[in-house]
Amino acid sequence: MQANKQTFTSMIMKNPGSVAIFSVLALCASSVVLAQDTVCFESREGASRVTQKDLGEELKNVKCSDKTGAVLWWGDPFDGTQPMGEMPIEADYNHGEAVVKPRTGQLNLYPICGIACHNGAFPPPVEADTPPRKLTMHMDLVPDALDLQHGNGGIWCLDCHDAKTRNKFVDNAGNLIDFNQPQKLCGKCHGQVYRGWRDGIHGKRIGEWASTGKKRWFVCTECHNPHDVQQGERQSGFAQLAPEPAPILPKGLDNADHEKHGGH
Amino acid sequence: MTEHKPPNLPDDEVSTPDSVSRRGFVKQVGGISATSMLGTAALMTNTDEAEANSEWAEWFQGSYRLMSDEEKDEACARLERRYSEEYDKKVSVDSTPAQEGVLFGYALNIQKCIGCRRCAKACVKENNQSRGDQEIEWIRVLKMEKGDFDASKMADGYPDSYGIQVGGNAYSASGVVLEGEHYYEPEKVPEEDAFYMPMQCMQCEKPPCVKVCPVRTTYREPDGVVVVDYNWCIGCRMCIGACPYWARRFNWGEPKLPKGEMNPDTHYYGNRPRMKGVVEKCTFCMQRTRKGRYPACVEVCPVGARKFGNLLDPDSEIRRVLATKKVFRLKAELNTYPKFFYYMD
Structure with missing residues (x-):
């Protein structure tokens, strides 16, 4: 029952056109359950999401914030994960069990993008010396392609996306990289950060603390938005987000002016 | 030195003059009550109240x-x-007792922290703290200002108005004053010109709180975590006064923990529900970490600023942080030897 509900929800998310047909079925079957589905975001809004599930005995896979919708507690750190896949250089992921949450399941256009629009022959592949132009599609991701918020003007779309196979990335040697392994791509330029990530000192892992334990590794794009890492004047890799509520005030106080000093 | 002894202390510990009054008494009463308890238990069983039953025995624990x-x-x-x-x-x-060969350590990247407070809230979800108007949070996140050096403030120094002086005065702050704010509530974090300083129990190797506890109900476990035996705590709050890191909290009233929000996976030293009049604090999520899981705050940090692991394992994340980053400990001059480290890239 639970599994059915999941598949159903994800089908709708990926294929909005079928909503009408399915909503009739939904009314008969599980419309009440659907309405209760709580979807929370993990690190940043717009990246990995997780649907709250019951694991039995009042245990949930995640607990979320009422205020922001962020995940605040992990009951099942390995929910929806798969093995990390082959990585070229020996590192931590060889010593313990390393799993990741596939990015492709979180990207709405991914299932159709390699078939419907970018099928390899159409649109015609761009030449290497084509000057960058304003985008006519995907402006929700990249509002201004001529002012890409990544690389301070030094890079453009096809430095990361393959010119022909648009649902893959491309490395320096022209090999294709899966969307589920963005670390292989980002490591092209961000070598030092990539090494830190492999050692577990950059980025985030959840699961077991032992160096040989099973961990879910968060991949680059789960925390950083590659199309907007600069964040304008902030020049910071992590977007601002809404904080959780402040702690309650000490008894007898109705504001926090005491900790603000004059002139502010 | 007592905190380094194994859990089962030899009998001479109990027979020191200092402890005869309380421990001896309880021990004797415990002996006497063993028989009387049987009677009580039998009576209570008829009322079918597990709570009443167990509370009697708990009083003589x-x-x-x-x-x-x-x-x-x-x-x-x-x-x-x-x-x-x-x-x-x-x-x-x-x-579950401490594992052999494990000494827990924690590191926090103060450069990465954005002040979102998810750690503080995750801690409450995990550790069964009191909610509502008696809310208790073990983690505090302080907003620190980067300072305000401004030509217009050149005359605001104190006591004399020669240039910008750190601190300013009560009416006009200037320079880097570093007065932490707990209650900041902007729409988005991190704010411009601010950084954030989360604080929690540092699990000191030489904990001042342990030194002052008159009933020895708080002590260091072999894996380095400073614990509180809530049932033995008398609520004198000496430890709160002794802690230089403001890490301990007191249950002034009956804790308010809604049934639905109660986390049923608990540890005796960790997140089991507390009673009125006892002290509590961070235990590195003992109920999770002694079974291999990361603490709850580590898992929710959206920027990966929190690292946790075994200090005795050279391959652990925590050891790599200590080896490669710029690390400091809070108030190191107090010789408390915290196992909670702050670092920068």
Whole structure:
């Protein structure tokens, strides 16, 4: 029952056109359950999401914030994960069990993008010396392609996306990289950060603390938005987000002016 | 030195003049009550109240550290019965001891922290703190200003108005004043010109709180975590005064923990529900970490600023942080030797 509900929800998310047909079925079957589905975001809004599930005995896979919708507690750190896949250089992921949450399941256009629009022959592949132009599609991701918020003007779309196979990335040697392994791509330029990530000192892992334990590794794009890492004047890799509520005030106080000093 | 002794202390510990009055008394009463308890228990069984039953025995419970393994199991089973009834669900009270060869350490990247407070809230979801108007949070996140050096403030110094002086005066702050704010509530974090300083129990190697506890109910475990035996705590709050890191909290009233929000996976030293009048604090999520899981705050940090692991394992994340980053400990001059490290890239 639970599994059915999941598949159903994800089908709708990926294929909005079928909503009408399915909503009739939904009314008969599980419309009440659907309405209760709580979807929370993990690190940043717009990246990995997780649907709250019951694991039995009042245990949930995640607990979320009422205020922001962020995940605040992990009951099942390995929910929806798969093995990390082959990585070229020996590192931590060889010593313990390393799993990741596939990015492709979180990207709405991914299932159709390699078939419907970018099928390899159409649109015609761009030449290497084509000057960058304003985008006519995907402006929700990249509002201004001529002012890409990544690389301070030094890079453009096809430095990361393959010119022909648009649902893959491309490395320096022209090999294709899966969307589920963005670390292989980002490591092209961000070598030092990539090494830190492999050692577990950059980025985030959840699961077991032992160096040989099973961990879910968060991949680059789960925390950083590659199309907007600069964040304008902030020049910071992590977007601002809404904080959780402040702690309650000490008894007898109705504001926090005491900790603000004059002139502010 | 007592904190380094194994859980079962030799008998001479109990017979020191200092401790005869309380421990001896409780021990004797415990002996006497063994028979009387049987009667009481029999009477109580008829009323079918597990809570009443277990509370009697709990009142005569000794110091957990001095108990035999059987007594510990009994104490935990007793608590399980009481909590399960109180919270209408199956509650487990774990007694897993420290693992051999493990010394827990924690590192926080103060450069990455964005002040979102997810750690503080995750801690509450995990550790069964009191909610509502008696809300308790073990993690505090301080907003620190980067300072305000401004030509217009050149005359604001104190006591003399020669240039910008750090601190300014009560009416006009200037320079880097570093007065932490707890209650900041902007729409988005991190704010411009601010950084954030989360603080929690540092699990000191030489904990001042342990030194001052008059009943030795707080002590250092072999894996380095400073714990509180809530049942043995008398609520004198000496430890709160001794802690230089503001890490300890007191239950001034009956804790308010809604049944639905209660986390049933507990540890005796960790997140089991507390009672009125006892002190509590961060235990590195003992109920999770002794079974291999990361602490709850580590797992929710959206920027990966929190690292946790075994300080004795050279391959652990924490050891790599200590080896490669710029690390400092808070108030190191107090010689408390925290195992909670702050670092920068």
